[in-house]
Every structure is written in structure tokens, then in C-alpha cells.
Amino acid sequence: MQTHKSILFIIFSIVLVTWMIEGCRKNNLELTAYPVQIPAHFPATDYYQRNPISKEGFELGRRLFYDNRFSVDGSISCGSCHQQVAAFGTYDHDLSHGVNGSHGIRNAMSLFNLAWRTSYGWDGKYTSLDAVYAAHINSPIEFGETIGSIINKLKTDSRYQQEFKKVYGSSYISEPRIFNALTQFVSAFISSATKYDSVKQNLKTFTASEQAGYTVFLNKCNSCHAEPLFTDFSYRNIGLPLNTFNDKGRITITGNKADSLKFRVPSLRNLFKSYPFLHDGRFIGFEQIFDHYQSGVQQSATLDPLLTNGIPLSAAERTALVDFFRTLTDNNFTSNSNFAAPQ
Ligand code: HEC
Ligand code: HEC
Known part of the structure; x- marks a missing residue:
């Protein structure tokens, strides 16, 4: 009886391990690591170990960052307020500009070296980057949108379907995936070449x-x-x-x-x-x-x-x-x- 149980256990283990290996192989996405370079005189951080960036994820995040479909009227993207020429702040403008010609009450923040931060916004309102994105999307004076509606717009784009598949293993477009890709892009903004x-x-x-x-x-x-x-x-x-x-x-x-x-x-x-x-x-x-x-x-x-x-x-x-x-x-x-x- 005892031997019988052991044999069953061994068979069960083999099936389990094979199933796990197969699962991994399916998820074994062919991603290339993005070359993050942190100068030696910067404080040490394990951020990039915890939040790895792939070249493919970075490229998807970049496409999303510059996509006007984030806004309710198709007029602005993240990149409209966070402009590269202004170190990803807004060039020459005191207050940020949102949809329908609206104005925020704050200066759009420049974005770089975000990996060292643990709170975001001028008052530290946000304790995660996801919370920043969600607030931007829902704010009537920024994107004036809902994540559901943005997903519906992006779904119709076959290029996104391919890119999400490349990065996440399936063409399914969801809030966590969108936010993760945006984070891969913005956390690659290391400004240290001065x-x-x-x-x-x-x-x-x-x-x-x-x-x-x-x-x-x-x-x-x-x-x-x-x-x-x-x-x-x-x-x-x-x-x-x-x-x-x-x-x-x-x-x-x-x-x-x-x-x-x-x-x-x-x-x-x-x-x-x-x-x-x-x-x-x-x-x-x-x-x-x-x-x-x-x-x-x-x-x-x-x-x-x-x-x-x-x-x-x-x-x-x-x-x-x-x-x-x-x-x-x-x-x-x-x-x-x-x-x-x-x-
Ligand atoms: C309408 C202008 C506007 C748009 C569009 C916009 N932002 Fe912002 N962003 C701001 C402003 C203003 C702040 C500062 C908010 C505060 O202090 O309340 C900010 C803050 C941030 C921060 C926090 C930075 C820090 O150092 O604390 C991040 C990250 C960010 N935005 C990323 C994004 C991304 C990604 C998008 C697109 C999904 C986006 N933003 C779209 C204006 C904008
Ligand atoms: C007591 C802490 C403190 C000291 C000391 C200090 N700063 Fe600041 N500085 C701040 C804070 C906080 C802000 C943001 C204030 C705000 O926006 O309301 C700021 C903002 C700034 C800005 C605007 C940057 C931007 O991107 O908007 C500049 C420039 C600046 N400080 C320069 C200086 C210089 C030069 C000195 C030394 C002569 C100095 N600061 C000393 C805390 C300090």
C-alpha cells in the first residue's frame, strides 16, 4: 500500500513538474533586457531588479505615452504635458493644459530619475505610479477619460494587439498592462549625462x-x-x-x-x-x-x-x-x- 502511494506520488510529481515547465515555456517571452545604466555616484537602488524593463516593454510604453487616444477628445497625450525638450515638463508654461482648453492648478512636473522616488506629485499625493496615471486619466481637466474607454480605443488597433502579445504573451489589453508599459518607459528616463x-x-x-x-x-x-x-x-x-x-x-x-x-x-x-x-x-x-x-x-x-x-x-x-x-x-x-x- 505504502509503495503504491509512493508510486502515485512520484507520477503526480512528474506530471506537476512537466506541467510547470510547459507553462513556463509558453510564457517564455523572448524579451530583450533594456540597458539601464546607473552611474556609480548615484544612490544604489534595487528598483530595476524589482521592475525590470525590456526593450519591447519600453517601446510599447513609448507608443502609449505619445498616444492622443488617452484623452476624451483625442487632443492630448502624456507627451503633450511632459515634453522631452523640457526634460518632460511643459516647455514655457506655468500651468498644465488638459482637454478642452482647460488648465490645471500646477506646473507639469519634469520626469526623470523616478526610480528613486517613493511618492509622486507636488504634494506626494500618489504612492505609486499607477495611481498617478489613473488620476490623470480620470481628471476632467487632464485626459477626461475612463480606462475602459481607452482600452476600447486601443483594442481596435492591430499594432497594439501585436505589441501587447510580444510583451505580455497575449494580445489582451488591460489597465495593469497599460500602466506597466508606461512605467517601463518613464522609469528608463535616467538623467545623468551632465x-x-x-x-x-x-x-x-x-x-x-x-x-x-x-x-x-x-x-x-x-x-x-x-x-x-x-x-x-x-x-x-x-x-x-x-x-x-x-x-x-x-x-x-x-x-x-x-x-x-x-x-x-x-x-x-x-x-x-x-x-x-x-x-x-x-x-x-x-x-x-x-x-x-x-x-x-x-x-x-x-x-x-x-x-x-x-x-x-x-x-x-x-x-x-x-x-x-x-x-x-x-x-x-x-x-x-x-x-x-x-x-
Ligand atoms: C494635462 C497635463 C498632463 C498630462 C496629459 C499628463 N500629466 Fe503627468 N503630471 C502633470 C502634472 C500637473 C503633474 C503634477 C501633479 C500634482 O502635483 O498634482 C504630473 C505628474 C506626473 C508624474 C509624477 C512625477 C513625480 O516626480 O512625482 C508622473 C510619473 C506623470 N505625471 C506621468 C504621466 C504619464 C505617464 C502621463 C500619461 C498617461 C501623464 N503624466 C499625463 C501633468 C500632466
Ligand atoms: C529648506 C529646504 C530648501 C532649501 C534650503 C533650498 N530649497 Fe530650493 N526648493 C525647496 C522646495 C520645497 C522647493 C519647491 C517649492 C514649491 O514649488 O512650492 C524648491 C524649489 C526650488 C527651485 C525651483 C525648481 C523647479 O524645478 O521648480 C529652485 C531653482 C530652487 N529651489 C533653488 C534653490 C537654491 C539656489 C537654493 C540655495 C540658495 C535653494 N533652492 C535652497 C526647498 C529648498
Whole structure:
């Protein structure tokens, strides 16, 4: 009896293992890994191990990112607000533009080095990229659409059917697959090919003025805009006057009074591409930023303690800072044709 049971068990195991191997073979998609390159001076991350990017997934995400069918009236895509020339922010516009000529209340964020973030949006409202996409789709002032309706539009496109099959093993188009492909595309936006990065890698040296600007930066700005990503990922109140939309930032998400007027510390990479500045794009130039830190800071209960007395910046320090900021421009990122709209 015992032998009988063992034989049955062995047969059962063989069937199970064969079935599993067969299953794997069916799902054994022929995908090519996307070459993610993270410079040694960037903080270590296991993001790309947890969220692998394939070349095929990247290409599908790219097609989706530039597809106007995401919007209810077919007028805009992700790429309309997140423009490559502006480091994937909106070039020259303070507030974002959605369907039917509508305006949002915030500056479209530039998109790069997202793999190091764990919360998204100016107030950290979103704890996943999927949540960002879902909010964009449903917002009446952004895409004004529903995911179901977008899927119905994409289903009729045989090219998408082929691409989804290539990436996911079947031509079935679903929200998780769309969101995953978008994430494969945007998380490939690593911006690290700047003069600053070359200096960090001992491949170039700063000019005297750039070096002077770097020193000012380290003394006066780095505690929040921490290098090498130029943000410490925190939310802070830098004493800006409340805007006409009464946007109080992070308190709207947490309901905690201590979060009033706090906004995310943005990266200072690609500043020359991503202006206008701040959560509502209120400043277009560096002088306005410097004037604010020097003499515009408004006192309030939640003002960041580092800014209680403002940050004095002499004319020479300002010139040097601007020279340093120029070394944070990644022209390869903003002109790389792999990130542009597909043909
Ligand atoms: C109508 C303009 C608009 C469109 C279209 C749009 N975005 Fe955005 N995006 C924004 C704005 C504005 C924010 C900042 C939102 C906030 O702070 O509330 C943002 C934030 C983001 C963020 C968070 C970035 C960060 O660092 O926290 C990601 C990621 C993003 N968008 C990706 C996308 C993708 C992918 C699409 C297409 C599915 C898309 N966006 C479509 C305007 C837009
Ligand atoms: C106490 C933390 C803190 C310090 C110190 C600080 N910043 Fe900021 N910075 C922020 C925050 C937070 C924002 C976003 C505020 C908003 O949009 O409401 C910001 C925004 C900016 C922006 C706009 C970037 C963009 O893409 O919109 C620039 C430029 C800037 N800071 C430069 C500087 C410089 C130069 C210094 C040093 C002289 C400095 N900051 C010091 C926290 C800080």
C-alpha cells in the first residue's frame, strides 16, 4: 500500500513538474533586457531588479505615452504635458493644459530619475505610479477619460494587439498592462549625462566660476536639494505666498496642520530646460528664485527652520550658482531620439 502511494506520488510529481515547465515555456517571452545604466555616484537602488524593463516593454510604453487616444477628445497625450525638450515638463508654461482648453492648478512636473522616488506629485499625493496615471486619466481637466474607454480605443488597433502579445504573451489589453508599459518607459528616463556627473566621475573639471557656484550650492542649498539627485525627497514650506488657487500643498493629502504649504523639494537637474519654476510655475527666472530666498520668504508656523532668516545671496554668488546650474543640463536626455515620439 505504502509503495503504491509512493508510486502515485512520484507520477503526480512528474506530471506537476512537466506541467510547470510547459507553462513556463509558453510564457517564455523572448524579451530583450533594456540597458539601464546607473552611474556609480548615484544612490544604489534595487528598483530595476524589482521592475525590470525590456526593450519591447519600453517601446510599447513609448507608443502609449505619445498616444492622443488617452484623452476624451483625442487632443492630448502624456507627451503633450511632459515634453522631452523640457526634460518632460511643459516647455514655457506655468500651468498644465488638459482637454478642452482647460488648465490645471500646477506646473507639469519634469520626469526623470523616478526610480528613486517613493511618492509622486507636488504634494506626494500618489504612492505609486499607477495611481498617478489613473488620476490623470480620470481628471476632467487632464485626459477626461475612463480606462475602459481607452482600452476600447486601443483594442481596435492591430499594432497594439501585436505589441501587447510580444510583451505580455497575449494580445489582451488591460489597465495593469497599460500602466506597466508606461512605467517601463518613464522609469528608463535616467538623467545623468551632465558636466556635473562627468566631474563626479573625474572625467572633467569645473571652471573657477562653476566651482564657486558648487561651493555656494553645498553651503546654502544642498541640505534640501541634496546631490547627486538634487532632492532629499522631502516636502517643505519655503515661505512662498499662497497662490490664487489657495493651494496649500501637502496638508490637503495628510490633513495634518504641520504639512500646511509644504511642497516637494524638486530636483535642480535640467533647470535650464524645465522652467517656469515651482509648483505653480510662478517664477520664470533664476533672479526671482534668488530674490525669494534672500528677501521674499514669508514667516509662518510651518516655514522650514533653515529659511527663518532667508538665504542671503550676493551678486557674485548668484552668477556662480547659475554657472553651476548650467552644469546640471543633460542635453543627451532632452534630445535622445529613443525617448521621442515613435514614427
Ligand atoms: C494635462 C497635463 C498632463 C498630462 C496629459 C499628463 N500629466 Fe503627468 N503630471 C502633470 C502634472 C500637473 C503633474 C503634477 C501633479 C500634482 O502635483 O498634482 C504630473 C505628474 C506626473 C508624474 C509624477 C512625477 C513625480 O516626480 O512625482 C508622473 C510619473 C506623470 N505625471 C506621468 C504621466 C504619464 C505617464 C502621463 C500619461 C498617461 C501623464 N503624466 C499625463 C501633468 C500632466
Ligand atoms: C529648506 C529646504 C530648501 C532649501 C534650503 C533650498 N530649497 Fe530650493 N526648493 C525647496 C522646495 C520645497 C522647493 C519647491 C517649492 C514649491 O514649488 O512650492 C524648491 C524649489 C526650488 C527651485 C525651483 C525648481 C523647479 O524645478 O521648480 C529652485 C531653482 C530652487 N529651489 C533653488 C534653490 C537654491 C539656489 C537654493 C540655495 C540658495 C535653494 N533652492 C535652497 C526647498 C529648498
